Amino acid sequence: MTTAPATPVPNPPAPARRSWSAWRTVLVILGSLLILLGGGLLVGGGIGLWAHSQRDADGYHTAGPERITTDTYALTAPSLDVNIAGPDSLYANDLLGDVRIRIESTNAETPLFIGIGPSGEVAKYLDGVGHSEVSDIDVDPFKVSYVPHQGGAPAADPSAQTFWVASDxxxxxxxxxxxxxxGNWSVVVMNADGSPGVDADVSVGGTLPIVLPIAIATLVVGGILLILGIVLVAVTVATRRTVRTPVQTAPGQVPAP
Structure with a gap:
């Protein structure tokens, strides 16, 4: 009796899988971080552009008006420390811009005075004068906290002083x-005749020309990081090597050549 040769059994296609390594995991994590960082910068740059568009007709970012009041002879916002010494002083005005303060008495017949002067000179002028010093400002809701200083009337009207760098x-x-x-500056609001009882609506604004270039730079950097992150993740995933798993044959089967 002769035995017929075994018939080769066709092998099923070997399943394909993509190889993965620890380095690819690191690259995907890095790309994801770049995407998150770039997206955050894009959001921040968009907020900056929106803030730039909120300027008034004169180019100022303005807050207020809000009411300030005291029964004393003056309201002060002391110790506005502006430190722009050194090489940066050449660019300080371009970065910080101009400041605008607007005041209006709640009593249309009462003349007001507002001035900015060196803190040391202002302190000398108000030495022994009853005044209220702004210690804290809450924005939402608006609330001003004051520190009262007891004293009498000023010896002279504020407009008679010569140390003001800006006044009206x-x-x-x-x-x-x-x-x-x-320098170190103080803002003073008084009745023009030096009488007690200051009650006014105040708004504060600044040109802040630095806002637009910062917003644009943030958008550019954010866009670059976002694109790099997307490319890094996509390339890492797309370039995985294809590996085929060897097929195991059952006993008695002859694998196909």
Whole structure:
């Protein structure tokens, strides 16, 4: 009796799988971080562009008006420390821009005075004078906290002082424009005749020309990082090597050649 040769059994196609390594995991994580960082910068740059578009007709970012009041002779916002010494002082005005403060008495017949001066000179002028010093400002809801200083009336009207670097006085809306400079400054609001009881609406604004270039730079960097992250993840995933798993044959089967 003769035995017929075994018939070769066709092998099923070997399953294919993609290889993966620890380095690819690291690259995907790095790409994901770049995507998150780039997306965050794009959002921040968009907010910056929106803020730039909120300037008024004169190019100022303005907050207010809000009411400030005291029964004393003056309201002060002391210790506005502006430190732009050194090489950066050449660019400080371009970065910080101008400051504008607008005040209007709640009593249209009461003339007001507003001035910015060196903190040391302002402290000498108000030495022994009853005044309220702004200690804290809450924005939402708006609330101003004051530190009272007991004392009497000023020896002279504020407009008679010569140390002010910027000032304005009179009835109706008053506007003070100040080109920011290096130094330690104080803002003073008083009745122009030095009488007690200051009650006014105040708004503060600044040109802040640095906002637009920062927003644009943030958008550019964010876009670059986002693109790099997407490319890194896509290339890492797409370039995995294809590996075929060897097929195991059952006993008695002859694998196909």
């Amino acid at each position: 006085s009179g009835t109706g809306p008053r506007t003070l424009d100040w080109d920011v400079a290096d």
